[in-house]
Amino acid sequence: MTTCAEWNLRYQTVTDIPNPCQVLYENVHLLPASGVALDLACGLGANAVWLAQHGLETFAWDYSSVAIGRCREYVVTHHPNLLEEGRHLLHLEVRDVITFPPPPNTFDVMVVCRFLERRLIPDIVAALKPGGMLFYQTFTRALVSAGGPKNPEYRLAENELLKMFQELQVVAYREEGEVGDKTRGFRNEAMLVARKALSGIHSQEFKA
Numbered sequence: 001m002t003t004c005a006e007w008n009l010r011y012q013t014v015t016d017i018p019n020p021c022q023v024l025y026e027n028v029h030l031l032p033a034s035g036v037a038l039d040l041a042c043g044l045g046a047n048a049v050w051l052a053q054h055g056l057e058t059f060a061w062d063y064s065s066v067a068i069g070r071c072r073e074y075v076v077t078h079h080p081n082l083l084e085e086g087r088h089l090l091h092l093e094v095r096d097v098i099t100f101p102p103p104p105n106t107f108d109v110m111v112v113c114r115f116l117e118r119r120l121i122p123d124i125v126a127a128l129k130p131g132g133m134l135f136y137q138t139f140t141r142a143l144v145s146a147g148g149p150k151n152p153e154y155r156l157a158e159n160e161l162l163k164m165f166q167e168l169q170v171v172a173y174r175e176e177g178e179v180g181d182k183t184r185g186f187r188n189e190a191m192l193v194a195r196k197a198l199s200g201i202h203s204q205e206f207k208a
């Protein structure tokens, strides 16, 4: 497992903020027009900045102080409007999300990208408000090219995202594995967009 100190080291040598993850920009039409969002384990905060630019009040948490510092520098230089007094759309915080998981019933949107901590699943579901949207994307064990964690424990088994969040209503799901032309498509990862029921828990049972 990569430690916080190792993440800090990695982020010291990174120069560019990456693009937002595919599950977000492919599904931008599924975002609410307003609300409160969380980018959990945000790294350099690309997803958080993107959500804030789309008008959501966005919290970005990561335990790497270097990553959060880099994101802050980037925002101050390129998007200072997101930090303006009175219009504060982006809240960057150094936070260990396992020790301090998100509180229940807080977020309209949650994004988790390339971070897999199965212990947090109940907290993630609970942290969504009724009707809240989860955007999750991370590495699968089925892979067509190198990249991502080497330990299979930190990669998703087949259809695992669907099973992890079976309490939620699936809005979009994509996992291409090794099917078809492996040089094209969305590979090495799975993505899920899912919604928390407006009241109660989404029922898995179909009652005729």
Ligand SMILES: C[S@@+](CC[C@H](N)C(=O)[O-])C[C@H]1O[C@@H](n2cnc3c(N)ncnc32)[C@H](O)[C@@H]1O
Binding pocket: 004, 007, 018, 021, 040, 041, 042, 043, 044, 045, 046, 061, 062, 063, 064, 067, 095, 096, 097, 098, 099, 112, 113, 114, 115
């Ligand atoms: C592969 S990076 C992904 C970063 C970002 N979500 C992205 O897609 O660019 C994984 C991130 O998880 C963070 N992380 C790992 N364990 C964490 C924890 N317990 N609390 C907060 N952040 C954590 C690391 O610091 C790192 O930034």
